[in-house]
Every structure is written in C-alpha cells, then in structure tokens.
Amino acid sequence: MLKHWPPLGTLRGFEAAARLGSFHKAAAELHLTQSAISQQIRSLEAYLEQPLFFRNGRSVSLTDAGHDLLSTTQALLQQLAVGIRRLGQYHKPNQLVLNTTPMFARHWLLPRLADFRRQHPDVDLWIFSTDEVPDMVSQTIDLAVRDDISPQAECSFKVLYADRLYPACHPSVLAVPSEQRTTLHGEREMDWSHWEVEAGIDVGQKDQGLNFSDPGLLLDAACSGLGIALVSQLLSRQALANGLLQPLVEETIRGPNWALLTHRDSENNPLARSFSEWLLSNLVAEG
Structure with missing residues (x-):
C-alpha cells in the first residue's frame, strides 16, 4: 500500500482531462x-514517475498507464460520491435509528411495520440490524431492541419481554416417524441442552443434525420443514398463525429477555417515544 496518496484534486483534474481529452475543457x-490543470497533471506524473498523457500541441491522449489509472480513478471518485451522498440520511428530518438483531427485525418487526407506518407515517425509521451489540455511546443510534444487551452508559434500560422457548416443526414433519426427523441445532438458548435440562422431555431430538449460528435462520429452517427446532415463542407467533409451525408439546422453558436501550439524547424525542x-x-x- 502507498505510504502517501496523491492529492484528491490532482485525481479530479486527471479524470476530467482524460475523460474530455482536453486540459482546457x-x-x-x-x-x-488551464495552467492549474496542467500543474496538477505534472504533479501527478511526477508522483507516479511516469507520463499519463501524450501531448501534441493543444490535443492530449492517454498513455497505457493513463488508461489504466483512469478506470481506477473513476471507480474511486464514483464510490466516494455515493458515500458522501449517503451521509445525507443522517440529517433527514424525523429520522429515528433503531438497532436490533436480524432475527427480531425479520420475524417480529417486519410483519408489524405496516401497522407502525399507519399510526406514525411521519417517522422516518431506519432499521439498523446487526449481530453485534452496538455501543450506544459512540454510534448514532436512538434505540436498541435486543435479547443480548445489558445496561450501557448514557442509556436507559428496560426489560420488555421475558421470552419462552418450545420445540416445534412444520406440520408436514409430524408425518415423519420421530426417529427419522432431522434435529435443527442453534446456539445460546436455542441449543437443545437447555431443553433437556429445564424440561427433561424427549421429543426425538438428536445430537446430530443441522446447525445454525443465526437463530432467525433456525426458525426459517423449521418453518420450511427441514426438521424440529427449539424456537422463540415471541418470534414464532406469525409462523404459528400462518400454519408454518406446530408445537411438539405444550411445555415451554425460560428464554432470553428482550430489552430496550434508549440513548439519553433520545429519551425526550417524541419520535422515540x-x-x-x-x-x-x-x-x-x-404477552
């Protein structure tokens, strides 16, 4: 990697001259x-230690090195322009930034977003879903709804929902003999070891099967008929209502707590409220 980059202005001058075929244009x-453009090009050529243009009177044409640099420079400037334009979203009026897990966003929030929009059409909601717990102090986030957060500095903390877990599968899987059903394994609370310890009920779960690090993908797999899984009561309600899941037993066990973090700067924000x-x-x- 280069230790020093040429000034951005020289790259803009080079790109314009190469694209237009003229220093004057x-x-x-x-x-x-025109003398400023010429100076920029000379400075860039000196930095790269090779010519970028053939000069013939008032006309100029690119060398092979110039053609190569042009494609790189245009891609760089285009990406920079897009990135700068994207920053405008941070200054939108009525914007509310919500951080949550991909699982919660997909399986609970998304099916209910139309209702929120009907009730609050002026809120410009930005759903920022991440697997990693956000740092509310350093990141531009108003609210966080997650099952893996604890209190943070400069934030209020509120437990929203004590989740429960239960074994379930697609109704079609019930027609398969229990010894032939695939067991879907998750991580954290979704691991079958929690069910075996707290419920102590054998529903045909096996040590082998399919393994998922994403609990949302685990729920998708169960809904698509891939096997039996330990699923979230809160996040599976839509799937149950749509007939995509069937509980294997009535027993449930303790799951994670879903909590709300609100940054202190957003506590009195009517959008956040x-x-x-x-x-x-x-x-x-x-509930």
Whole structure:
C-alpha cells in the first residue's frame, strides 16, 4: 500500500482531462485555469514517475498507464460520491435509528411495520440490524431492541419481554416417524441442552443434525420443514398463525429477555417515544 496518496484534486483534474481529452475543457468543468490543470497533471506524473498523457500541441491522449489509472480513478471518485451522498440520511428530518438483531427485525418487526407506518407515517425509521451489540455511546443510534444487551452508559434500560422457548416443526414433519426427523441445532438458548435440562422431555431430538449460528435462520429452517427446532415463542407467533409451525408439546422453558436501550439524547424525542409506546403496546398485547 502507498505510504502517501496523491492529492484528491490532482485525481479530479486527471479524470476530467482524460475523460474530455482536453486540459482546457477540464479546466472549464472544474472552474480552474488551464495552467492549474496542467500543474496538477505534472504533479501527478511526477508522483507516479511516469507520463499519463501524450501531448501534441493543444490535443492530449492517454498513455497505457493513463488508461489504466483512469478506470481506477473513476471507480474511486464514483464510490466516494455515493458515500458522501449517503451521509445525507443522517440529517433527514424525523429520522429515528433503531438497532436490533436480524432475527427480531425479520420475524417480529417486519410483519408489524405496516401497522407502525399507519399510526406514525411521519417517522422516518431506519432499521439498523446487526449481530453485534452496538455501543450506544459512540454510534448514532436512538434505540436498541435486543435479547443480548445489558445496561450501557448514557442509556436507559428496560426489560420488555421475558421470552419462552418450545420445540416445534412444520406440520408436514409430524408425518415423519420421530426417529427419522432431522434435529435443527442453534446456539445460546436455542441449543437443545437447555431443553433437556429445564424440561427433561424427549421429543426425538438428536445430537446430530443441522446447525445454525443465526437463530432467525433456525426458525426459517423449521418453518420450511427441514426438521424440529427449539424456537422463540415471541418470534414464532406469525409462523404459528400462518400454519408454518406446530408445537411438539405444550411445555415451554425460560428464554432470553428482550430489552430496550434508549440513548439519553433520545429519551425526550417524541419520535422515540412514539416507537417505544407502539412497541410496548404490541408486546403487552402478545404477552
């Protein structure tokens, strides 16, 4: 990697001159003098220690090295322009940034988003789903709803829902003899070892099978008929209602606690309050 980068201005001048085939046209486009463009090109060529243009009077054409650099420079400038434009989303009026897990976003929040939009059409909600727990102090996040968070500095903390877990599968799997059913394994609370210790019920689970690090993907696999899984009561409600899951037994065991973190700068934000109240009302209704 280069220890020093050429000034961005020289790359902009080079790209314009190469694209337009003229130092004069490049100067006009960038609102510079032709001598300034010429100086930028000479500076860039000196830095790279090779010519980028063939000069023939007022006309210029690219060397092989110039052609190579042009494609790289155009891609770089385009990516930079897109990145800078994207920063505008951080200054949108009425924007509310919510961090959550991909599992919660896909299996609980997404099916209910239309209801939230009907009630709060002015809230510009940005759903920032991550597997990693966010640092609310250093990141631009208003709220976090997760099952893997604990209190953080400069944030209020509230437990929203004490989840329960139960073994389930797609109804079609029930037609398969229990000894032939595939066992779907997860991590953390979704691991069958928790069920065996707390419930002590044999539902045909085996040590071998399919393994998932993403609990949301585990739930998807169960809903698609791949086998039996230990699933979240909260996140599987939609699948149950749609007939994609069937409990194997009525017994449930203790699952993770879903909690809400609110950054102190957002506690009095009416947008954050609107979302928090909507979230709580839905969770209470399902509790």
